[in-house]
Amino acid sequence: MTSTALRSRAWKLLEMVTTPLLPSDYLDLVGPLRAGADLRGRIEAVHPETGDAATVVIRPGRDWRGHTAGQYVRIGVDVDGTRLWRAYSITSPTDRRDGRITITVKAVRDGKVSNHLIRRAAPGTLVRLEQPTGDFVLPLSAPAKVLFLTAGSGITPVMGMLRDIDFDDVVMVHCAPKPQDVIFRGELRDLVAVGKLRLTEVHTAADGRLDIARLGELVPDWAERETWACGPAGLLDAAEDHWAGHGVRERLRTERFRPVTAVAGEGCAGVDGGEVTFSTTGRTVAADGATPLLAVGEEAGVLMPSGCRMGICFGCVTPLRAGAVRDLRTGEITEAEPGVLIQTCVSAAAGPCDIER
Template identity: 70%
Template sequence: MTTTVPRPPAKVSFRDRLLRLAETVTTPLLPDDYLDLVAPLRAGADLRGRIVAVEPETADAATVVIRPGRGWRGHTPGQYVRLGVDVDGVRQWRAYSVTSPPGRPDRCITITVKAIADGKVSNHLVRRVRTGTIVQLDQAQGDFVLPAATPRRLLFVTAGSGLTPVMGMLRAGAHGDADVVLVHSAPRPQDVIFGPEVRELAARGVIRLVERHTEVDGLLGPDELAGLVPDHLERQTWACGPVGLLDALQERWASHGAADRLHIERFRRSVAAVGEGGTVSFARSAVTVAADGATPILEAGEQAGVLMPSGCRMGICFGCVVPLREGAVRDLRNGELTTAEPGDGVLIQTCVSAAAGPCDIEL
């Protein structure tokens, strides 16, 4: 004869009972929704940060000081963070390099933003955002970092806001005992982000600084760099700046068999080919727009008022991936064509894909 012994009821903590009671009286909102209002940076919540200061750097750039929530796992100098900020009632995501060294005593991190023409988020952060604003955060990511053993000879080649990831490295002591050269290009001396700081490092002999001002010296390119730093191809090099500069450097290093000594961070996609363009239909939004072959579907949708998921906007984070229900798109980085027929369920990155004929997007 088998005797079945009933399992004793599971113990429910007093805290769990309180939460269940709270859920019944706060429906349709949950207790976490109320906690988000009073303690948005608490442990266990979605990762957020509070803006505690906005510090001007140049006429069109500012450093935003952010205190991350308890879930922040830190960063390695040179990495970037995806930031979600509400602009005119719409959540926008952008990626920015972390410009502060790890382990600040106040537990804050900084990003440094350059306002660009028609840049909805960059202009908001530089000119309008208020201290106390809560922003969404992702954990730091990216491999534009120095190796554990710092090379004895370093070269940094930057232009415009391309100095931001390198500044994070310098502030964290990247120079150490190394021979460090920083070549930076900006329109005028007053446009150099962190100008006083890098000039002070140079005055102390910590780095050798070469400033190029395009309004006087013209654009920086590989030939000019060779004259400024004769041993440039022998140095481990980290470069960040406009697409044209990075493409030219990549070609120079590769043609001299030194590609493994060049490390590049791209803030914007490199357009290798354009599609033919076409109509883009956003199925759930009931919106159809005409887009040319050089406009990313992400931008075409946003301009038409469609709520588009997005992230880094340069094809790295995959925050913009959506199904292509039907049609054809072309990858703006390499010209590859992707097609879909009904039922295929092909996923595309809208930030680096343009219409290559009529296409139907599941949004």
């Protein structure tokens, strides 16, 4: 009998002994980060950054493929017995010597995962991981002149870039309510002190929101710079209009943490919403025409898979059994028919509907 056949027979015997579990289930207990297991990570530390933000240090499993600066990772976190998935930018450099990665999380009001990671997650906690993804990254050769335009937690993917590459000429304009709300402020100041960064902070609590027309004053050569912008939708919308208006739209890359939503005009089908039935759990709730079905389900206590929550990763795809929904980004109506799938994070009720959850 060959060694391969012997191993196969031994494995089948183990399966018989461990039923209803599998041998791999026991291996996961002693080696959860081993190669070949479902990709996991172990939280090793949580470092406060501001009053409502913290950096989480994670040791990824052996099958982690590495990331490109600016990418994000989907993380599955068990909160009160329910596994919830969220996407966070990776803030560590790509060549960190100890092989760890970091995400920097800002607490969201009523955010189950963000508040759990910042205030309750302890070293030793295991989380699920997916391989990194995202195209908000630098080209292979960094441009000679770079501008980073960020606000709030929009600084996180950019920090991954700053930690990864020595730029020749980089300027950052960052918006936050108050000086103490600037994530990574100490490290940014250190980069300024050694001449690796020119930084302008806009403190919106005192100065109001950044008027994008001020860029000519803050960064006179902004139109000559390759720009990466990340932050609230209002800032990014204004930036896209500004760059397009000056004929340099191709020099602007944006990263949105929330989808661009279509404004429902008067008479738009489905704007009034309707009753949503979650057929698997048997729950029916009323929903308006502007709230994502993902949020409707979570509020009703229905287990709703999710990831990026902005229509990119397709982690929330669910069958639509009956009725119709409206895509919050485009206003397009999708009606139920056999095999139709919808993204619950960017779809709202367009009348009564039934989704398979």
